[in-house]
Amino acid sequence: GENVEQHPSTLSVQEGDSAVIKCTYSDSASNYFPWYKQELGKRPQLIIDIRSNVGEKKDQRIAVTLNKTAKHFSLHITETQPEDSAVYFCAHRPSGSARQLTFGSGTQLTVLP
Amino acid sequence: GAVVSQHPSWVICKSGTSVKIECRSLDFQATTMFWYRQFPKQSLMLMATSNEGSKATYEQGVEKDKFLINHASLTLSTLTVTSAHPEDSSFYICSARDSGAAGNHEQYFGPGTRLTVT
Numbered sequence: 278g279e280n281v282e283q284h285p286s287t288l289s290v291q292e293g294d295s296a297v298i299k300c301t302y303s304d305s306a307s308n309y310f311p312w313y314k315q316e317l318g319k320r321p322q323l324i325i326d327i328r329s330n331v332g333e334k335k336d337q338r339i340a341v342t343l344n345k346t347a348k349h350f351s352l353h354i355t356e357t358q359p360e361d362s363a364v365y366f367c368a369h370r371p372s373g374s375a376r377q378l379t380f381g382s383g384t385q386l387t388v389l390p
Numbered sequence: 391g392a393v394v395s396q397h398p399s400w401v402i403c404k405s406g407t408s409v410k411i412e413c414r415s416l417d418f419q420a421t422t423m424f425w426y427r428q429f430p431k432q433s434l435m436l437m438a439t440s441n442e443g444s445k446a447t448y449e450q451g452v453e454k455d456k457f458l459i460n461h462a463s464l465t466l467s468t469l470t471v472t473s474a475h476p477e478d479s480s481f482y483i484c485s486a487r488d489s490g491a492a493g494n495h496e497q498y499f500g501p502g503t504r505l506t507v508t
Contacts, residue, residue: 309495320483320499321434328495366433370495377424378485378497380434 283367283381290357291389298384300367301349309370310343310350311378314363321366325352357388392418394486396500403474403507410470411503413484419464420486424497425457428481440467464489474507481505 281302290296300310311326327334327341327350334341340353350369354361367381393416403409413423421442426434438459439447446459458470467486471478483502487495 311496318481318502318504320501322499323496326495377436377439379436382433 281367281369281379281381283384285384286382287385287387289387289389292357292359294357296352296354296357296361296386296388298352298365298367298386299349300351300369300381301347302369302371303348304369304371305345305348307369307371310341311368312339312341312352313366313368313380315366315383316363324365354386357386359388359390362386362388392416392486392488392496392498394484394498394500396482396484396503398503399501400504401506403505405475405507406473408470408472409474409505410468411482411484411505413467413469413486413500415465415486415488415498418486418488419490420467421464421489423461423467423484423486425459425467425469426483426485428483428502434483437469440469442467471505474505476507479505479507 281300283300308329312324313321314324315321325336325339325341327343338355343350364383364385366383368378395414397412423440425437427437428434436449437452440459440461442461448454456472461467481502484500485497
């Protein structure tokens with residue numbers, strides 16, 4: 278199927294700690310896995326993405342890991358800051374989907390100062 | 391980077407009226423655009439895929455006669471909510487991919503339109 282499960286739904290961390298959000302998908306042919314950050318009332322902003330031929334990608338404090346065998350991918354944010362507080366969505370593009378993305382249910386991340 | 395605009399950013403309308411939302415790719419061409427709906431504290435749900443020069447493809451459960459989509463050019467798609475009802479109140483977001491950028495998987499999102507039906 279095309280669904281993607283995202284956990285946890287809410288996550289609170291202390292400033293400076295790390296945050297990890299995980300998504301699991303079922304379509305083994307999915308080949309693109311982006312992560313979006315959405316602030317209240319704003320558009321989703323792509324923060325990092327990974328393709329199926331790569332296992333890990335990092336951009337400063339943000340990293341994404343992909344385990345194709347287990348069909349899950351995770352977002353890692355290190356040294357969290359209060360401005361990281363937002364809703365984060367994972368997404369994937371199922372095979373044969375004519376390019377649209379299917380989104381996870383979202384994770385409300387709160388970074389406590 | 392690529393920019394997608396939406397207009398209006400917010401709209402309030404009375405029940406039974408129709409509302410048109412425009413989605414434009416400003417510096418790239420998009421043969422395909424996507425329309426999402428997002429209710430408060432929920433995820434983005436794909437409503438339909440808009441195809442330039444042809445009929446839109448609607449997701450299961452989305453009424454094509456209620457949500458009219460027109461994609462008349464490579465840079466413009468419109469969504470018309472017909473006979474709007476309070477339950478149609480939501481945040482509508484469009485997105486597009488750059489048709490000319492081979493291998494670029496990124497989808498660019500518009501800023502969204504907040505629709506309130508009274």
